[in-house]
Each structure stands twice: as C-alpha cells, then as structure tokens.
Amino acid sequence: MTEKILEIEDLTVAFDGFKAINQLNFSMDAGELRTIIGPNGAGKTTFLDAITGKVQPTKGQVRFKGRNLRRLSEHKISRLGIGRKFQTPRVYLNLTVRENLDLACNRNKNVLATLFQKPPARDRGHVGGLLETIGLTAKANLKADLLSHGEKQRLEIGMLVAQSPDLLLVDEPVAGLTDEETENVGALLIALAESHSIIVIEHDMEFVRQIARKVTVLHQGSVLCEGTMDEVQNDPRVIEVYLGEVPTITPQQMIILRIAATMAWSDGNLAPEEAEVILSRLSRQFATDSQQQEQLKEELQNHLTQNAKIESLVPQLEEVEDRQLALRLSYEAIASSRRTPNEPAINEEEATAYQRLLELLDLPPEVVQQIEAEVAAELRR
Numbered sequence: 001m002t003e004k005i006l007e008i009e010d011l012t013v014a015f016d017g018f019k020a021i022n023q024l025n026f027s028m029d030a031g032e033l034r035t036i037i038g039p040n041g042a043g044k045t046t047f048l049d050a051i052t053g054k055v056q057p058t059k060g061q062v063r064f065k066g067r068n069l070r071r072l073s074e075h076k077i078s079r080l081g082i083g084r085k086f087q088t089p090r091v092y093l094n095l096t097v098r099e100n101l102d103l104a105c106n107r108n109k110n111v112l113a114t115l116f117q118k119p120p121a122r123d124r125g126h127v128g129g130l131l132e133t134i135g136l137t138a139k140a141n142l143k144a145d146l147l148s149h150g151e152k153q154r155l156e157i158g159m160l161v162a163q164s165p166d167l168l169l170v171d172e173p174v175a176g177l178t179d180e181e182t183e184n185v186g187a188l189l190i191a192l193a194e195s196h197s198i199i200v201i202e203h204d205m206e207f208v209r210q211i212a213r214k215v216t217v218l219h220q221g222s223v224l225c226e227g228t229m230d231e232v233q234n235d236p237r238v239i240e241v242y243l244g245e246v247p248t249i250t251p252q253q254m255i256i257l258r259i260a261a262t263m264a265w266s267d268g269n270l271a272p273e274e275a276e277v278i279l280s281r282l283s284r285q286f287a288t289d290s291q292q293q294e295q296l297k298e299e300l301q302n303h304l305t306q307n308a309k310i311e312s313l314v315p316q317l318e319e320v321e322d323r324q325l326a327l328r329l330s331y332e333a334i335a336s337s338r339r340t341p342n343e344p345a346i347n348e349e350e351a352t353a354y355q356r357l358l359e360l361l362d363l364p365p366e367v368v369q370q371i372e373a374e375v376a377a378e379l380r381r
C-alpha cells in the first residue's frame with residue numbers, strides 16, 4: 001500500500017464561529033504533486049495554515065507521515081519536514097543567489113557564520129546541484145535584488161528545497177509572472193516532484209493544466225471534488241461554483257457555450273476583433289442582462305485558455321435539444337469566423353474539428369442538414 005504523507009480528517013477551522021474550513025477530509029500519497037484550486041474565499045490559504053500550525057483546528061486532525069500535528073508549533077512542524085513557500089518571494093535581496101542558498105542549507109541559520117566561513121564541501125555540492133535545478137547557475141553570483149520576479153520565485157523554491165523538506169507547500173507561485181517565467185516555474189515544480197511530495201495552490205488555470213496530475217477543488221471550506229484537470233473542469237458542480245455570480249445560466253448551457261467557443265477557435269487563429277464579436281454573440285445567447293453577458297464573455301475567454309476538448313464536453317449533453325443547440329452555435333461560430341470575404345467559410349482545420357463534433361453529437365444527418373441550412377440563411381441576411 002502507498003504510504004500517505006498527509007491525512008486530514010474532519011478538519012474544521014472557525015474564526016469567531018465562521019467556518020473557513022468545514023469538516024474537510026483530504027489525503028495524499030507520498031510522492032504526489034497535488035494542485036488545489038477553488039474560488040476566492042474557498043479556504044485554500046487557511047487549509048495550508050492548518051497544516052503548518054499557523055492556525056489551530058477547532059475540530060479534527062492533520063496527520064503528517066502518520067503523526068498527529070495537533071498543538072505542535074509552526075517551528076516544530078517545519079522541523080518535522082513541511083516547508084512552505086508564500087506568495088511573495090522572501091529572499092535576502094542584498095545577498096547573492098548562492099549566498100541565499102548557502103544560508104538556507106545551513107541548518108543553524110547563523111547568517112554571519114554562513115557568510116564568513118567557507119561552507120563544507122557537502123553543502124557546496126548541494127548548492128551547485130540546487131543552482132542547476134532552479135536554472136540559476138549563470139546568476140549564482142548576482143545579488144538577488146537584480147533577479148526578475150520569476151527568478152526570485154525559483155530562488156525561493158530552491159531555498160525551501162535546500163532544507164530538505166518531505167512535503168512542500170507552494171502558494172500561488174506564478175501570480176504576476178510572464179508566460180515564460182510561468183513555464184519555468186512549472187518545469188521546476190515538475191522536476192522537484194520526482195523526489196518530493198508537493199501541494200500547489202493556484203488560480204492560473206493554464207498553469208494548473210501544465211503541472212497538474214490530480215486536482216482537488218475546495219469550496220466553502222470543504223472538498224467539492226477531486227480528479228484529473230479534465231474531470232474537475234467539466235464537473236457541473238465546479239462550473240457552477242466558478243460561475244457562482246451568474247444565477248440564471250445552467251451548467252448544461254455553459255457546456256454548450258464552451259463547445260461553440262472551442263469550435264470557433266479550432267484552427268487556433270482568430271483576430272481579436274473577431275474573437276470579440278463571437279464571444280459577444282455566444283454570451284448573448286443565454287445572458288439576461290449586459291452585466292451577465294460580460295461575465296459570461298470573461299468565463300468563455302478563460303475557458304479558451306484552458307484547452308478543454310470537445311471529447312470531454314459533448315458527452316455531458318444528454319438532451320437531444322442541447323446537442324442540437326451546440327451544433328447550431330458551433331456552426332454559426334465557425335462560419336462567422338472567416339477573416340476575409342473571399343476566404344472559404346470553413347477552412348481545413350475547422351472542417352476536421354467540425355467533422356469530429358458531428359461524430360460526437362451523433363445527430364441524424366437530416367437534422368444536421370436542416371440546422372446548417374438555417375444558420376447559413378441567417379448569416380446571409
């Protein structure tokens with residue numbers, strides 16, 4: 001049986017009676033890289049606070065490698081092997097990259113001794129390896145102050161790893177990073193996951209997709225669901241939670257819109273102004289007012305950055321009316337995405353994607369023909 005590194009049972013953390021964590025159950029195998037997502041206020045930070053001893057549970061327990069952490073201080077828990085990286089980098093800006101890592105390797109944390117004594121050969125080798133892992137060998141002698149935000153994040157992750165924790169807790173590591181830096185941090189976490197157990201909390205869905213194996217979704221202080229990125233993203237409960245502020249659109253309607261938006265982008269190529277027109281048209285389908293339309297547009301735009309596949313969306317439409325509407329909106333979105341009047345209405349990539357959609361929808365050919373003819377007539381008008 002796989003060893004559990006973390007087991008959380010019936011955990012409740014209340015602040016003045018308000019349950020930020022509410023009877024939460026969670027467990028994680030040693031060696032796992034787990035991503036935790038959830039809307040604002042879901043309890044993600046409090047969840048980490050309860051593991052590291054920053055807050056004490058009102059009820060329930062946290063077990064790390066089988067040991068109950070109740071009433072242990074933050075310091076003690078950290079020494080047991082749980083390292084935490086906060087959102088903003090906490091590196092020593094006046095020290096070089098190497099000095100920061102030397103300091104982190106030095107268990108006594110004596111700043112002066114670390115800086116003025118030559119580190120033992122064992123630590124020197126360790127620091128060299130770490131520099132390589134975090135991709136900062138070339139910048140080893142540069143003051144941390146001169147690093148980019150992403151490089152500082154990587155340095156701090158390296159400093160955490162220097163202390164050889166068994167479990168790494170990483171809170172929103174890519175907030176405010178460029179796409180390239182985000183990818184570097186993702187690659188670093190994936191590399192570290194080969195020899196560590198890691199929990200990453202993150203809002204950036206594209207990043208979650210890059211690193212995620214198993215995803216846990218928190219909502220109102222409890223686990224809403226767990227699974228692969230595709231599974232949780234297409235779970236109607238998750239869609240509903242993320243769309244909490246939009247009361248009138250159903251999860252099924254959202255799936256229909258997501259299918260149509262995915263089809264409009266199937267050749268991965270659309271001018272911003274056309275994207276705007278298509279998203280506006282799609283979001284108008286179900287929105288009851290302009291505020292809701294804006295929210296839906298934003299949601300669809302987010303969806304497009306997540307590369308969801310129609311293969312996982314279409315099977316969720318059980319009603320034949322929903323499938324017909326998905327076809328109508330998809331056909332309309334593709335046909336109206338042509339870039340110049342002379343270009344064929346549907347290019348080759350779009351045609352392939354559309355063919356796949358038809359297979360998945362599995363509608364009678366005469367119904368497909370009728371819907372296509374109706375849309376074509378509307379577009380000519």
Ligand SMILES: Nc1ncnc2c1ncn2[C@@H]1O[C@H](COP(=O)(O)OP(=O)(O)OP(=O)(O)O)[C@@H](O)[C@H]1O
Nearest residue numbers: 015018019020038039040041042043044045046047
């Ligand atoms: N010390 C505290 N006192 C009172 N309420 C708190 C305290 N800490 C957190 N909360 C409340 O608990 C809930 C969960 O907060 P938490 O910060 O854990 O959520 P989160 O999922 O990390 O949110 P975000 O994504 O916005 O950072 C929120 O409603 C928050 O206002």
